[in-house]
Amino acid sequence: MNSTQQALPRLIERLPPGRVMQDAAFGVAFESDGLTAFHQKPLAVVIPETTEEVVTTVRWCHEAKIPFVARGSGTSLSGGSLPIAGGIVIALNRLKKILSLDPVNRTAVVQPGVVNIKVTQAALQHGLYFAPDPSSQTVCTIGGNVAFNSGGAHCLKYGMTSNHVTGMKVVLANGECVEFGSDSTDAIGPDYPGLFCGSEGLFGIATEITLRLLPKPEKFHTVLVGYRTLQAAGDAVSAVIESGLLPGAMEIMDALSIEAAEAAVNCGYPKGCAAVLIVELEGPRERVEYETEQLRTIIARTDPFAEHIATTEAERLSIWKGRKCVFSAVGHISPDFLVQDGVVPRNRLGEALVHIQEISRDSGIRVANVFHAGDGNLHPMILYDGNVAGEFHRAEEVCSRIIKMCIDMGGSITGEHGVGMEKRDFLPDMFDAATIELFHRIRGAFDPQEVANRGKMFPAADAPSLSMSGLHPLEKQGVISRE
């Protein structure tokens, strides 16, 4: 019996019955997140029903020095909500109330377990919506969006989650409760809500989050353009940006992604394209109509192979259906795959795509590409068959080479999926030792015992006490792995 098991009874007696689950079968549902290559059973799953129960649980973790990971729907793609050995999961799914919604000041205060799309559904009656739209928005929670500062197809225009969070109440990892920000964008001093957004669960648990809501655009103009080459699609993105237009979204899918989407949802994209570009303009009617003309002129100069303009909302949703399903659709063309997340400078997108094709050819591993083209955020999907000996390792190697390419091009190891477990050993490629040491000290200001999501974000070498069963040796290189 280890220390957690010895300490657990003290937690159980402080909480109402039924909150602490120790059943191993139950734990299976929590042993992985969206990055299924990692898995680790937690010693217990705690399911609080009130903020006070969250505080009680975190205080117990702090006192007993038991690591915890807070979890919403577990859609993290970087292992961010993976438990560690000897640690517990705090599942926030029952904290799912929209506490208030103020249509005049355009704010909503929500609990962390509220599903992203539910905020928009509640706001729509007032003509408002919540802008961050991760592909997983029908299941992922606001708490997770805050932890990973999630983006989405429309973050080109509207920014990431941190641009839409103005205040929060937080249970720090030491069990103290604090409050940052307000419902205004005029904040006092440093941007503490911004510090908390993207902290990947290392600082504590946000129990109430104040979100900024935006007026729903009056009109959309959504166009799908097919190209004969990926390069042509990339060049079209540069042309749009250089014109001064700021579309709500600009997304590229390559031939393999299109094939997957067609197999999964029969989205009817034009046949024979090497790539499609989706551009969506949105805003007041006259403005969109004006920009539509500008866009038409720009696109005409990019030698398009095919073009489809949505004339109804149903057609618009049909265009988006192909794009939004891609991550799940890839299962139709490959038994296994890894999703990567990297950033290159926007003006080197074409070069990056050519390089990824070379890596794919070299390795004999197929790579399907979708990306938030407007901000240089790539999501290559590395396809492999786990039953073919050595394929998984070659897929890992491809992931690693793509991330190294992003670093070499002056980009970033993550655009929106986070560092989590997957990329922690790449952190020193992005920041020097003094900067990482500062990050450690800031973390220490929130969590001196390092109980909150221990083992994530910082290089494995910084967490020598971390015991994690079953990880592949390659995990040490920061490349994802599995048992």
Place this chain on the structure above:
Amino acid sequence: MNSTQQALPRLIERLPPGRVMQDAAFGVAFESDGLTAFHQKPLAVVIPETTEEVVTTVRWCHEAKIPFVARGSGTSLSGGSLPIAGGIVIALNRLKKILSLDPVNRTAVVQPGVVNIKVTQAALQHGLYFAPDPSSQTVCTIGGNVAFNSGGAHCLKYGMTSNHVTGMKVVLANGECVEFGSDSTDAIGPDYPGLFCGSEGLFGIATEITLRLLPKPEKFHTVLVGYRTLQAAGDAVSAVIESGLLPGAMEIMDALSIEAAEAAVNCGYPKGCAAVLIVELEGPRERVEYETEQLRTIIARTDPFAEHIATTEAERLSIWKGRKCVFSAVGHISPDFLVQDGVVPRNRLGEALVHIQEISRDSGIRVANVFHAGDGNLHPMILYDGNVAGEFHRAEEVCSRIIKMCIDMGGSITGEHGVGMEKRDFLPDMFDAATIELFHRIRGAFDPQEVANRGKMFPAADAPSLSMSGLHPLEKQGVISRE
């Protein structure tokens, strides 16, 4: 001879000649900032010419435990760049290079001593500009804008400085050099540049700052509307916001501010108004034309007393001239004045203005009001004559009552001028003890010795070692004061 004087020779020998000024007459220029009610001579002023010299100076401060304040043009209105007894000033005015400007990625990398307007002047040749526009933009520096997360008339639409800084190199207060962020908005982990913006000089000195540039608007539509009551002007702001329009700027001036502006620059605002509202639309031509029609309809319903639409760029600048000169113009109608900075919820603006008028009547102290109406940020100017016995104290009392009103209404003690020295004792009215304690710990992660801008932002009781000569006893209440 105190400890600074004993330690200074060790700094002088590490720097090239002429960098350390100990002449008391020279120090006079640095004994106050824009909040002249406070003054304190520094023991020395260091004027570094390179980043390396900044690092050398900060390291010496850390080793010798000598407090420092970094300073640009000293335009802070909250005492943020005021020296303290036994401390030095690090004047960054010679670090004024624009290191690079990338028109494709729309970024500029600048040193901290670059004057705000110089960035826009350099960017204009590429059709770009730097959005944050404090009233002091022709003199204030980017380093100061970062420290205080400065806003300006156009922050309604474009946000504060932190929304336009994507990366920075920093000398921490412990002398270490670190680097945050990048030239992309896709950042890794917490928003460290956002944490540094608004840290009021307590974390260290930013030596290179990466700024985001925006395309210059194709067209402006600037309208000045006169009203018979302040309330009517406030209601017009609500009507514009509720319509869904997002103007670049929305500013109100009351009768006394108008009187000051007329006396100073003869701006020709309509006679007999109780208030004027300036609304500026900006963006692509067709969009602005469309919004102009919307605005016309809204304004027509607000019972305007007079209306003036700028038809030329000269007329536009003439409208802005009155607004931008107000802080300096008030000298024409009052021998002395204090500028306050507070925030109320946008929808309680009218109520706040009525309350300020009551406070003014009660106290017999005139208050002139200008404000960034779109975001509820008030700048009351409290007029007094320092030669009339007791007037200064009554003016201070008015300041204090206005700030307490902002707190009671659920607003904030500062919109953009910062906490600095002026409002440090109000911090506990905005944050509870646990939250302030966390802020202390985060500061400790940057500056364990508390040498960087010691005595600012945190309540005086938290800095018992602070020795500051000549402060009035009322300073303990957080109300500004002078010898």
